Amino acid sequence: MGYVVPVRANISSINFHWQSLVRRPMPYEISFRWNDPEAMDEPRANVSYVGYVPRVESVFSVLFPCTGRVSAVVSVDIMLNITTYQPKQAIIFLKLKRSKTCLQGQPTPLNEAANDTVRLVLGGAEQDLSLVLGVTGAIGVTFVTLGGVMMFYVRQRKAALRYTALLSCWSLEPEQRPQPCDLLGWMQDLSASFDRLI
Structure with a gap:
């Protein structure tokens, strides 16, 4: 997705709701890219980085662990590759862009709960309906x-x-x-x- 969503300093993680609406398993792979390792450690997801999109609505979180060493706006790309089989096998590449604000002296507690939500519905409901x-x-x-x-x-x-x-x-x-x-x-x-x- 081409636009950048800002993540304020007081938000340490975001939730994604996702669900596969097709019958066949949909393999996925999650990876992260960020531009300032001094301001933020590698983002973390609370799901396996390789697996299958769940067939029931589920939630996964992505944590943005600011180090607290410097103040910076960190560009983060959440990359999600999903393999679909309708009408033929294809790989959908989603790049969700975020800009996380990290403040000096305010490291992210690693056990902090998620406090922002995004809903992703993956699958072919429109295709099935059509x-x-x-x-x-x-x-x-x-x-x-x-x-x-x-x-x-x-x-x-x-x-x-x-x-x-x-x-x-x-x-x-x-x-x-x-x-x-x-x-x-x-x-x-x-x-x-x-x-x-x-």
Whole structure:
């Protein structure tokens, strides 16, 4: 991430909430880079520097151990490499930039609790949701298309049956043909019987 977040002198550590939202394990690796070892010792995380992103929401802390020897603003890069498998294997490189203010004569107690929080949600929830929506939409379009084809087929068949019935009516002997006033009722009865068949 391209912006630098300042960490005041009274804040000695920050918390990160993280969670993997995908089914497969997501390996991670944490490392630190800082520019002033006289003002601050190496930052520390309270999780393994190599492992897997937890599948339930968890918290890890990063401690900024100021030495108290000099006053300085220390640039700290928290580098997090995460391997993902959606849609194919890729490594996500997160660089979280912080500028920690350290004051002379005020070393950081190493057992001090965290007092700043950041939430990281890692994974593919949006990808999973878009996949579900895409598949659902494709299935819906398929059903609508099949329904339209079926309706077209039924209408064409009914029209063909009506035409066949009309032709067969006129192929009868003149005395067996329905009268013009009876023809409409006869066609409606024929259509109703075809509707029951279809």
